Amino acid sequence: MPGTPVDFSHGDVNATAFEPAPGSLEAFVQGVHRGGGQAYTEYRGDASIREKLALNLADFSGKSVSAAEELIITPGTQSALFLAIASTVTAGDKVAIVQPDYFANRKLVEFMGAEMIPVKLDYLNGSANAGLDLNELESAFKKDAKVFLFSNPNNPTGAVYSRSEIGQIAQLADRFGATIIVDQLYSRLLYEGQSYVHLRSTLADEANVVTIMGPSKTESLSGYRLGVAFGSARIVQRMEKLQAIVSLRAPGYCQAVMRTWFSEPAGWLADRINKHQAIRDELLAVFRGIEGVAVRTPQAGS
Amino acid sequence: MPGTPVDFSHGDVNATAFEPAPGSLEAFVQGVHRGGGQAYTEYRGDASIREKLALNLADFSGKSVSAAEELIITPGTQSALFLAIASTVTAGDKVAIVQPDYFANRKLVEFMGAEMIPVKLDYLNGSANAGLDLNELESAFKKDAKVFLFSNPNNPTGAVYSRSEIGQIAQLADRFGATIIVDQLYSRLLYEGQSYVHLRSTLADEANVVTIMGPSKTESLSGYRLGVAFGSARIVQRMEKLQAIVSLRAPGYCQAVMRTWFSEPAGWLADRINKHQAIRDELLAVFRGIEGVAVRTPQAGS
Numbered sequence: 001m002p003g004t005p006v007d008f009s010h011g012d013v014n015a016t017a018f019e020p021a022p023g024s025l026e027a028f029v030q031g032v033h034r035g036g037g038q039a040y041t042e043y044r045g046d047a048s049i050r051e052k053l054a055l056n057l058a059d060f061s062g063k064s065v066s067a068a069e070e071l072i073i074t075p076g077t078q079s080a081l082f083l084a085i086a087s088t089v090t091a092g093d094k095v096a097i098v099q100p101d102y103f104a105n106r107k108l109v110e111f112m113g114a115e116m117i118p119v120k121l122d123y124l125n126g127s128a129n130a131g132l133d134l135n136e137l138e139s140a141f142k143k144d145a146k147v148f149l150f151s152n153p154n155n156p157t158g159a160v161y162s163r164s165e166i167g168q169i170a171q172l173a174d175r176f177g178a179t180i181i182v183d184q185l186y187s188r189l190l191y192e193g194q195s196y197v198h199l200r201s202t203l204a205d206e207a208n209v210v211t212i213m214g215p216s217k218t219e220s221l222s223g224y225r226l227g228v229a230f231g232s233a234r235i236v237q238r239m240e241k242l243q244a245i246v247s248l249r250a251p252g253y254c255q256a257v258m259r260t261w262f263s264e265p266a267g268w269l270a271d272r273i274n275k276h277q278a279i280r281d282e283l284l285a286v287f288r289g290i291e292g293v294a295v296r297t298p299q300a301g302s
Numbered sequence: 303m304p305g306t307p308v309d310f311s312h313g314d315v316n317a318t319a320f321e322p323a324p325g326s327l328e329a330f331v332q333g334v335h336r337g338g339g340q341a342y343t344e345y346r347g348d349a350s351i352r353e354k355l356a357l358n359l360a361d362f363s364g365k366s367v368s369a370a371e372e373l374i375i376t377p378g379t380q381s382a383l384f385l386a387i388a389s390t391v392t393a394g395d396k397v398a399i400v401q402p403d404y405f406a407n408r409k410l411v412e413f414m415g416a417e418m419i420p421v422k423l424d425y426l427n428g429s430a431n432a433g434l435d436l437n438e439l440e441s442a443f444k445k446d447a448k449v450f451l452f453s454n455p456n457n458p459t460g461a462v463y464s465r466s467e468i469g470q471i472a473q474l475a476d477r478f479g480a481t482i483i484v485d486q487l488y489s490r491l492l493y494e495g496q497s498y499v500h501l502r503s504t505l506a507d508e509a510n511v512v513t514i515m516g517p518s519k520t521e522s523l524s525g526y527r528l529g530v531a532f533g534s535a536r537i538v539q540r541m542e543k544l545q546a547i548v549s550l551r552a553p554g555y556c557q558a559v560m561r562t563w564f565s566e567p568a569g570w571l572a573d574r575i576n577k578h579q580a581i582r583d584e585l586l587a588v589f590r591g592i593e594g595v596a597v598r599t600p601q602a603g604s
Binding site: 017020025028029031032035036038039040075076078079082086091104107108111113220222223224225242244245246247248249250251252253254 | 319322327330331333334337338340341342377378380381384388393406409410413415522524525526527544546547548549550551552553554555556
């Protein structure tokens with residue numbers, strides 16, 4: 001291939017990125033004016049903000065969330081991932097990780113002194129399914145994988161898991177007593193006509209499942225470093241104890257910006273998604289113009 | 303003793319706390335207006351802000367700091383402590399910890415699966431020295447303590463280590479090849495006439511020493527969650543690699559507030575310290591009025 005090679009394995013956004021969602025700075029300033037009470041929240045985050053988020057996230061994910069017990073605000077989804085892994089995995093444990101998936105997942109497992117069991121995502125075959133090799137996942141659980149960590153939509157491919165895949169993942173984890181950590185960071189950024197199944201909405205018992213999200217991507221609020229984890233009260237409690245020694249809490253003033261999340265002006269989200277979709281389509285046209293390069297149409301994500 | 307018992311072992315600040323240092327919110331807003339470049343800084347923090355901080359911290363601590371290699375901005379000093387410990391300690395290691403000291407130190411050691419070796423601070427005996435039992439410290443190093451973690455000013459007692467103590471700590475650690483992590487969070491909050499020796503200023507070689515500070519206390523900027531670690535380039539590099547999976551970075555917009563640190567208006571710091579000193583004196587009078595209660599006059603801290 002002619003031209004300058006570009007490494008897309010890790011991308012950060014530069015100064016010409018999308019604007020943060022409207023009202024974010026105003027919400028921050030209101031937080032500052034609230035004073036010390038906003039600076040020193042509970043480690044799991046300000047109670048009244050958790051109340052609002054619990055309602056939003058229940059509505060979004062199709063299953064209730066207890067603001068008191070099932071939700072923690074973290075300094076970014078990276079922190080939520082770290083805390084979730086560090087609360088469920090210890091040295092010598094085995095963790096099933098999708099290949100490919102978010103680049104830091106493997107590093108988190110390594111930091112804990114745990115062992116990664118790769119599970120292949122055959123993303124180029126098919127678009128109805130994300131393409132997870134469910135036999136490999138079952139085999140990972142048979143080899144005693146204690147935790148399954150995956151992103152949905154898959155980061156980096158933009159593949160979205162089907163209802164059938166989500167159901168089988170949940171069933172397998174339940175059968176083997178494994179914990180599921182599902183990183184749904186891009187789950188609001190679904191391209192036109194794309195459906196989405198929240199794993200937690202399919203469960204009767206969420207004791208071993210935690211869902212991670214945040215407003216850094218679709219909403220471009222990454223400068224505030226905000227994320228959430230919700231689901232299992234047991235795991236959330238462990239995460240809070242760990243947050244107390246890792247970072248204390250998400251920055252108190254920044255937490256106030258969470259009041260704008262899921263409360264954007266009418267039409268704003270659709271417009272933002274359209275803009276991402278235009279970029280996707282432009283890039284797809286470029287890649288599809290290169291002979292010998294196979295590309296799956298991303299169904300979601302940036 | 304009559305009256306209602308109060309547990310002072312852990313304190314947070316409430317809504318009637320001191321105001322944040324002047325200019326902090328304005329600096330934050332300027333950061334937001336800088337856009338994506340301020341949101342997505344290097345993991346160790348924005349380069350131009352590190353340039354400024356390196357000069358401030360060199361001036362303050364009496365020894366040069368390389369902005370490129372010897373400084374990392376973290377989401378709070380708690381994060382700096384976590385990253386410093388997690389970058390220098392692994393399961394089975396021994397860590398020397400002062401008793402009493404910051405309550406989370408022990409928990410950090412436990413999280414790493416390491417073993418704590420306590421070193422007594424006899425803070426009630428004497429005010430010229432903090433009262434560290436240097437024989438116990440030597441004995442800890444003889445038992446293979448790989449790291450010595452301590453706060454100066456000591457948190458919670460407000461005792462300040464003397465030049466002689468700092469010199470002996472540095473000498474012992476050097477003799478045994480141990481790493482020193484010194485938490486100087488309260489080192490700007492020195493009461494009237496109090497001198498202070500920065501451990502790093504006494505060293506020819508800082509390869510095994512990292513100093514931690516932040517603007518959460520004296521400057522009341524805790525709502526922004528900001529801290530720094532500086533010193534050993536090797537440890538700072540490990541801390542940055544770990545930060546990439548723990549929290550990515552201190553919130554980008556919040557980092558902009560660091561531009562106000564060590565640049566407060568003339569007289570502001572002295573006035574803030576006087577206000578803390580008045581509280582100290584009021585509390586000392588109360589405690590000294592209770593028969594059988596021994597109290598050391600805090601030389602620094604909140």
